Amino acid sequence: MKSIYKPSLFQIIKKKKYNKETLLKDLTAGLIVGILALPLAIAFGIASGVTPQQGLITAIIAGLLISLLGGTRFLIGGPTGAFIIIIAGIIGQYGMTGLTIATIMAGVILIVMGLCRLGIVFKFMPYPIVVGFTSGIALTLLTTQVKDFLGMDIEVPSGFVAQWGCYLTHLSAINWVELTASLTALLILIFWTKVTKKIPGSLVALIVCTLGSVLLDRFAGIQLATIGSKFPEMGGGMSLPRPELPIVSFETLRTLITPAFTIALLAAIESLLAATVTDGVTGHHHDSNSELIGEGVANIVAPLFGGIPATGAIARTMANINNGGKSPVAGIVHALTLLLIYLFLMPYAVYVPLSCLAAILVMVAYNMSEWRTFRYLLKGDRQSVAVLLVTFFLTVVFDLTVAIEFGVLLAVILFVTRVMQTSGIEVLDADKVAASENLEPGPDDTEFLDIPQGVEVYEINGPFFFGLASKFEEFEARYKKGSKVRIIRMRKVPFIDATGVNNLRNLCERTSRRGIRIILSGVQPDVRQTLHQYGLDEIIGEEYILPHITPALAKAREIVENPQQ
Numbered sequence: 001m002k003s004i005y006k007p008s009l010f011q012i013i014k015k016k017k018y019n020k021e022t023l024l025k026d027l028t029a030g031l032i033v034g035i036l037a038l039p040l041a042i043a044f045g046i047a048s049g050v051t052p053q054q055g056l057i058t059a060i061i062a063g064l065l066i067s068l069l070g071g072t073r074f075l076i077g078g079p080t081g082a083f084i085i086i087i088a089g090i091i092g093q094y095g096m097t098g099l100t101i102a103t104i105m106a107g108v109i110l111i112v113m114g115l116c117r118l119g120i121v122f123k124f125m126p127y128p129i130v131v132g133f134t135s136g137i138a139l140t141l142l143t144t145q146v147k148d149f150l151g152m153d154i155e156v157p158s159g160f161v162a163q164w165g166c167y168l169t170h171l172s173a174i175n176w177v178e179l180t181a182s183l184t185a186l187l188i189l190i191f192w193t194k195v196t197k198k199i200p201g202s203l204v205a206l207i208v209c210t211l212g213s214v215l216l217d218r219f220a221g222i223q224l225a226t227i228g229s230k231f232p233e234m235g236g237g238m239s240l241p242r243p244e245l246p247i248v249s250f251e252t253l254r255t256l257i258t259p260a261f262t263i264a265l266l267a268a269i270e271s272l273l274a275a276t277v278t279d280g281v282t283g284h285h286h287d288s289n290s291e292l293i294g295e296g297v298a299n300i301v302a303p304l305f306g307g308i309p310a311t312g313a314i315a316r317t318m319a320n321i322n323n324g325g326k327s328p329v330a331g332i333v334h335a336l337t338l339l340l341i342y343l344f345l346m347p348y349a350v351y352v353p354l355s356c357l358a359a360i361l362v363m364v365a366y367n368m369s370e371w372r373t374f375r376y377l378l379k380g381d382r383q384s385v386a387v388l389l390v391t392f393f394l395t396v397v398f399d400l401t402v403a404i405e406f407g408v409l410l411a412v413i414l415f416v417t418r419v420m421q422t423s424g425i426e427v428l429d430a431d432k433v434a435a436s437e438n439l440e441p442g443p444d445d446t447e448f449l450d451i452p453q454g455v456e457v458y459e460i461n462g463p464f465f466f467g468l469a470s471k472f473e474e475f476e477a478r479y480k481k482g483s484k485v486r487i488i489r490m491r492k493v494p495f496i497d498a499t500g501v502n503n504l505r506n507l508c509e510r511t512s513r514r515g516i517r518i519i520l521s522g523v524q525p526d527v528r529q530t531l532h533q534y535g536l537d538e539i540i541g542e543e544y545i546l547p548h549i550t551p552a553l554a555k556a557r558e559i560v561e562n563p564q565q
Helices: 008-014 020-047 052-069 081-115 119-124 127-150 160-169 176-194 201-220 250-282 288-305 314-322 328-344 346-351 354-369 371-377 382-398 400-422 466-477 498-513 525-533 536-540 549-561
Strands: 424-427 432-434 448-450 455-461 485-492 517-521
Touching: 008 052, 008 328, 020 052, 020 081, 020 127, 020 201, 020 314, 020 328, 020 354, 052 288, 052 328, 052 346, 081 127, 081 250, 081 288, 081 354, 119 250, 119 288, 127 160, 127 176, 127 250, 127 354, 127 371, 127 382, 127 400, 160 382, 176 201, 176 354, 201 346, 201 354, 250 288, 250 314, 250 400, 314 328, 328 346, 371 382, 382 400, 455 549, 485 549, 498 517, 498 525, 498 536, 517 549, 525 536
Parallel strands: 455 485, 485 517
Antiparallel strands: 424 455, 432 448
């Protein structure tokens, strides 16, 4: 039996495909990505309603474990913008302890998903739903940063509509110095890539704005809102916190199960989509189930040290690839780089302006928005457009939990609908039906057999599952008086579920009361095995389950001509 769990790093070591040249590239890429992740981790922590330290702790511990235990070569893990809204919501409703417990529960759920081989399921998430999620999150994230971007010293309510209403009624509270700093940082982020792509623009914006803030304070007496003004305790030295187990009760677990599933689903969707993108760029293939297990472990351990939910981050992952990263070692180096910064340089973070971090998050929101893809999908069919817009508005107007729950439900409904469109029950009421010794008759069939009088032939096309339940009414609606045999061709049925078996059993019972014999034709081995497991082959009778239509018609003729048998 093949192992479910195959961490990418261990596979590389096992195959002895690592050398000094690869190590050097990983060290370089890891160092650059670690520096890039610094302002993002701090910004994500503050925007989520926790401290900058917690954002960095998450990037360090979760980033290390995701690279060490995950199923991809290139994925860089840590806090991401997609979680900001949901984290802030959970903290507001359940407190930091509630977030810790929900994140640990989400980690357990992710591990269970991986062990149950559910990684492949997330590849079938309809694209309009994913774009609706991400675009909605981007707009919501942008909304939360308007206050700091404009330098407003006001209390902002929760909720998308209420927040924009507050901003529009307090335009006089704009701090033009703070806004200038925000715009400076934003312009650096936009145009720095034209200078060089080796040094992250977010780091340059952070350094420039921090120096500007210090100079304005010293020589002009103008003080910008900084991390230090919001978190004065950061002025001292930093040390790694000790792990603490939260106190958990059954009632707490029951209350937090919905937020936990939301975190787990969002982590799985974001990380596996990022991994799929890297596969396309690099030509390598990730192990989705192993990645879910690695993500699960990371989300169990990081909260014990005060961390927040983490997942694979596409922007940092692409930076890793673009800077030459070749293996998970680059992700490990990225985490160690952040650890050194945390231990020795964090006291200097108190001088970083909040307006600069807001500009960084505005840029993150823009990159997340996928507005070009959104506009492109609006050209699609009405069903896809409706799904896109509904998911988008649910994310923005309500919250991500509602949107994810609805999105998953919608994905299932769409899947069933699509399968139903390719499945159906066809009534072969012509005078003749094609026959062949093969289960899949082709265009070269030359033998034709007449359908005897009193025999009905139906053909099921596609999977015989709960989605076809209502279509069984067609059998009863098309019942012909005087029918003695009903042949059901199942050569195009790849599988049958419990609902299909139950419907078939009910059909047999109803037709038996009418004196009609059911014959199954062209039953495939897997379907035959399922029928046997439920005992339906005994109800129908082994002699009435035949491999193809030729003997089925012959059997039907015998029954019609000898009704007493």
